[in-house]
Amino acid sequence: MFSDSHRQILDQANLNFSADQLARVTELLANQALINAAGDEDLIAALEVANALYRAGAPIVSDADYDFVYLNELKRRQPEHPLLHEVEPEPVFAGKTVDLPVVMLSTDKAYSREDIERWAARIEKAAADIGEDFRALTFKVTPKLDGYAAYDDGQLLYTRGDGRKGQDITRVFERGLQVAGQGARGLGAGEIVVGRRYFDENLAQHFDNPRNFQASVIKEKELEEHALKAIADHAAVFFPFALLPHWSGPWSELIADFEAIVQDIWHKVDYDVDGVILEITDEPLKQYLGATRHHHRWQIAYKENLATANVKVVSVTPQTSRSGRITPVAELEPTRLSGALLSRATAHHYKMVVDKGIGPGALIRLARSGEVIPKIEEVLEPAEPEVPAHCPSCGHELIWDNDYLICPNNLACPAQISNSMEHFFRVLKNNDGFGAATIKKLYEYGIRRVDEIYALSAEQFESMGFGPKQSQNLVEQLSRSRSEAVEDWRFLAAFGVFRMGLGNCERLLAHYQLDQIFGLSEADIVAIEGFAEKTAAVISEGFANIKDLYEKLTGLGFNLQASQRKGDSSAHPLSGKTLVFTGTLHSGSRDDLAKQAKAKGAKVGSSVSAKTDYLVAGDNVGANKTAAARDKGVTVIDEAEFLQLLNGDVE
Structure with a gap:
């Protein structure tokens, strides 16, 4: 199925599979009927191969099959997978x-x-x-x-x-x-x-x-x-x-x-x-x-819609995504729609299941438009829904987060392990090479924790099927991720604790040092602005779950920059002020200038609102934008004026 030119494209895209897996991918792309029995790794590999060949101008499956059949199946199994939510990578051509x-x-x-x-x-x-x-x-x-x-x-x-x-x-x-x-x-x-x-x-x-x-x-x-x-x-x-x-x-x-x-x-x-x-x-x-x-x-x-059909729901199966969300998958009476035989559709989240009555025996209107998965457009005859209490992957008790049921056991839930490892490197942002394909291969060879990855030698990477040059590069990138400076809040966010994204981690570590978080009570967390009482217990449990991994990783000598401010910065002219940067800046990147402002007690926003104090306008900023800011009562300053404020040089 794969020509020499196809294989060259896969090499350029760094898609290096074993002969056995490449044979399984070949079979899967040639025969859609095998998709239901395919493992997750083979399905993802098939998508990566199909995407790389398509973007290199040598498509091996049609756009419709890629969307309706293969991406459809991935969205059903892993609705938060990066292939569904990030820009599809293109193969690397010659050039810098x-x-x-x-x-x-x-x-x-x-x-x-x-x-x-x-x-x-x-x-x-x-x-x-x-x-x-x-x-x-x-x-x-x-x-x-x-x-x-x-x-x-x-x-x-x-x-x-x-x-x-x-x-x-x-x-x-x-x-x-x-x-x-x-x-x-x-x-x-x-x-x-x-x-x-x-x-x-x-x-x-x-x-x-x-x-x-x-x-x-x-x-x-x-x-x-x-x-x-x-x-x-x-x-x-x-x-x-x-x-x-x-x-x-x-x-x-x-x-x-x-x-x-x-x-x-x-x-x-x-x-x-x-x-x-x-x-x-x-x-x-x-x-x-x-x-x-x-x-x-x-x-x-x-894109134009295509067709709908009325279908009976046989059952609703809970599936754990790699982010911990429990996705309800409606198993349907097999129905042919727009040329495909469909037997499943996502119900998106369990609040939808409860509110609309999507249970065994329900009659739904199913649409197969241009989307990656058949869509439940309407529930025509509701039925009693079945809502799980425990994670189908690890058995942990589930919790509600707005519309979603969540498994918070992110470091011990098998369905979430690979995503946890990939998430760590993606959030850290000081390394290359540890994307989905690399993590997938490491998972196949029994790697289950980030600290196990840091312990690997170039020889061990080679034994897992990576090339000699790639293996050495991966080791060098692991060393780089330890030596390059990284903010403590980014390091904490990389562990993927539920409800502890970048913003909450930065907010928490403005009050406590990183190694103090494991001794925080729920009351300590709730006392910080922006943390709700209902999630404090889950955050505390999450910290307890990552403590062992945290200690192993910090023992490797990461270069962490503390964000807790030293001394009293309340007298600084930027303390308590909210800033937004726009335009082309010359004294540093927006991230660098934002870090410096935050160190003086400022808050940095991404868009102007009535609560913004300063709009820092660099070059190439339109008059409409600055006028709109002034209309909201925002003070517009240029980069030089910002630097004066940053240095405390005010009259």
């Missing part, structure tokens, strides 16, 4: 790996008018939060190009990579590639695309599909004559999103003529298009909405 000028994320998806209306409702609520008039907002609709994502800053052209780091592929412009419509360089994000008609008439006999051609343009190898001709004919171009044809107007006009606008924009260009992009253009609101690790909240892709 560099930081992207801006973060390039994926796009959230919607498959019905109702999904779009719910997105707009979230936009409206956010607008109200910052005092903006939703009715005056401008919405923009553009075609969703199905090409090869890249970013042009005017000097370099970058691949999207993992959304934060990509490769320098400026060579494609040196080969003669032009910006669409004779546009200028430096217009930011866009896609390398080839005209549909041109491809069919001139390239189809040389390339399996347009994506295969687009990937070939990027690679280091010298291009063949027909590819160079496509570039010379301007049939293949870099199309910046800023130059795409678009519709713009207020929400009232968009929703009133939604179907016509979508159809018109969908067919505006002679390139492969797989939907339309809807977004708002208001910069302060975009900044306020922000993004997840996967997508911007101010933007959404619309």
Whole structure:
């Protein structure tokens, strides 16, 4: 099933599988009927292989099968897996790996008018939060190009990579590639695309599909004559999103003529298009909405819905995700929908199960749109729900957290162990190489704790199937993660204690030293602003669970920076003030300047509100943003004024 070129792509993507596992992946990708019996590791490997080949221009399964069959199954089993919530990684081509000028994320998806209306409702609520008039907002609709994502800053052209780091592929412009419509360089994000008609008439006999051609343009190898001709004919171009044809107007006009606008924009260009992009253009609101690790909240892709069916629920099975959430999976009477035989659908969370009556015998309306998993659109005939009291993986008592049932036993629950190890390295952020694929392989060889990973030698990594160079690099990265300075609150957050994310860890360690947390009572925790009484007991239990691992890891000599302030900083001009940074800063990164401000007792926010004291405006900040801040009573200062405040130099 895999050609030599396929294997080369997998090597570039650092997907090194044993011969046995590669054989299982081959079988799984060739025969969808085997997916139910496949192990988690093989399913994830199959997705990683399919994604790498697709993004390198050599797809081995169709988009529909990837979404509906394989991603569907992963979402059912592990709804919090990074493949579902982070930017899908691209294979590494020849070229220097560099930081992207801006973060390039994926796009959230919607498959019905109702999904779009719910997105707009979230936009409206956010607008109200910052005092903006939703009715005056401008919405923009553009075609969703199905090409090869890249970013042009005017000097370099970058691949999207993992959304934060990509490769320098400026060579494609040196080969003669032009910006669409004779546009200028430096217009930011866009896609390398080839005209549909041109491809069919001139390239189809040389390339399996347009994506295969687009990937070939990027690679280091010298291009063949027909590819160079496509570039010379301007049939293949870099199309910046800023130059795409678009519709713009207020929400009232968009929703009133939604179907016509979508159809018109969908067919505006002679390139492969797989939907339309809807977004708002208001910069302060975009900044306020922000993004997840996967997508911007101010933007959404619309794809057409396909089909529904009325189906009986046979049973509801609880499954523990790697984040500890218990996902209810509705087992259904087998139903064929949009070409696939479906027997399961997620119910998202147990509050939905309870509120809607999703139990054995319930009749539901099932939709298989463009989504990665069949969706329960409506419960037509409710039934008595069954709610578990204990984790199906480890037997620990479950707790409610808003809509979700949670297993808080994160360090001893088998379903959560791999995620706990991956989470540690991901949050620490001072290492490379310990992503999902590496952790998966270590798990297969019996590694169950982070301290066991730090004890591995290069020889042991090699014995587990890693290459000699990769093994040595992993050992060096483990050493790096111990020697590079890391904030104590980030180190604590890496242990994944329930309800102890980065913000809560930083808040707690502003009051107590790191090694004091194991002696804190529930009352001590509740006394700190931002900690609720109902979670204090769970946090205390979580600290007790990590104590042994914490002591083993700190014994390895991590370079931890204490965040508890020394002495009294209450007299400092920044003490108790809330700051927001924006624009281009020159005296340090935003993270560095935020750390310095926090050391003086300041709070640092991500968006301006009426509670913000200072907006620190660097270069390239629009007048609308600073005016909006002043309207809220916020003092706008430049970088030099901030540094004066930081140094206590005030008149």
